Amino acid sequence: MASSGNNANFAIEVERKYDASVVSIDALTKTVESLGGETKGVVTFTDVYYDTPDASLAAKDTWLRARDGAWEIKVPLSQGDDTARRSGGERSVFREVEGPGACLQELNAALGVPRVPTQLANEDAEAALIAAMKTLDVHPFAKFTTERAKFALDGANVDVDAASFGHGVCEVEVLCAYESQVPDAEAKIAYVAQRLGLTPLSDSGGKLETYIRR
Numbered sequence: 527m528a529s530s531g532n533n534a535n536f537a538i539e540v541e542r543k544y545d546a547s548v549v550s551i552d553a554l555t556k557t558v559e560s561l562g563g564e565t566k567g568v569v570t571f572t573d574v575y576y577d578t579p580d581a582s583l584a585a586k587d588t589w590l591r592a593r594d595g596a597w598e599i600k601v602p603l604s605q606g607d608d609t610a611r612r613s614g615g616e617r618s619v620f621r622e623v624e625g626p627g628a629c630l631q632e633l634n635a636a637l638g639v640p641r642v643p644t645q646l647a648n649e650d651a652e653a654a655l656i657a658a659m660k661t662l663d664v665h666p667f668a669k670f671t672t673e674r675a676k677f678a679l680d681g682a683n684v685d686v687d688a689a690s691f692g693h694g695v696c697e698v699e700v701l702c703a704y705e706s707q708v709p710d711a712e713a714k715i716a717y718v719a720q721r722l723g724l725t726p727l728s729d730s731g732g733k734l735e736t737y738i739r740r
Contacts, residue, residue: 536623537701538603540711543732544724546686546694551675554686557722563679575668575734576659578637583664588636589734590629590664597629597655598622601636603705619708627651630658637662668737682718693736696724 555565576590577583583590589600600620623632630651631641639662642654659665670690677684683699698719700711719726731739 536621536628537703538705538708538711539600539620539622539699539701540708540715541618541620541697541699542712542715542719543727544696544698544719545727546688546696548725549686549696551686554675554677554684554722558677558679558684561679561721563677563684566676566678568673568675570671570673572669572671573734574666576664577667578663579665583633583636586636588632590633596624597626597652598624599629599632601632603708618712625651626655630655633658633662633664668734670733670737672733679721680714680718682714684718684722687733689733689737691737691740693733695727695732697732698724 558565571594574592576592587602591598591600600622603619603621623629633639633655634641639658642658672690673688675686677686681700683697683701685697685699686694687697688694698715700714702708702711
């Protein structure tokens with residue numbers, strides 16, 4: 527995730543997921559390049575997701591993970607929005623926060639624990655986060671590796687993911703700095719998906735949602 531706006535460790539992530547089973551990487555590469563977009567190569571990463579035994583974070587649609595050891599947490603943009611899809615971290619709009627110190631503060635907020643003074647949270651942020659997770663009984667519940675083919679078109683990121691447990695998904699994402707920019711980001715995603723001829727997901731879900739179901 528790239529940071530955005532005046533905050534160095536969070537951005538608003540606006541995303542839609544599409545059916546990867548009907549996406550040919552070779553055909554998508556040709557289409558993206560013919561439309562003036564960019565092919566950005568293939569990356570592989572491993573995600574580990576964390577929660578309490580009673581899924582307190584999932585119940586609040588909050589998702590703490592370490593991606594190749596780098597800490598991130600996804601927090602709903604509007605806690606009161608019940609119209610958005612809430613299953614398995616596949617919501618359309620999140621604040622995506624990076625770094626152990628910031629993740630510690632968001633974790634405490636989600637679980638109703640007082641915030642740690644910023645200076646203390648950042649002095650040895652990872653140690654503080656790990657200690658808090660132990661105290662709050664937060665443990666890994668999911669781990670999988672993803673191979674991702676990356677593209678960019680019209681200011682949007684287009685990723686085609688293949689997860690190690692046999693599930694694939696195509697994601698179109700736009701990052702923005704302010705909530706007021708979300709409608710424009712959603713319109714851009716729809717436009718890019720239309721240009722690429724992507725098919726919306728039907729009854730299948732994203733990677734984490736599918737992992738949880740299985």
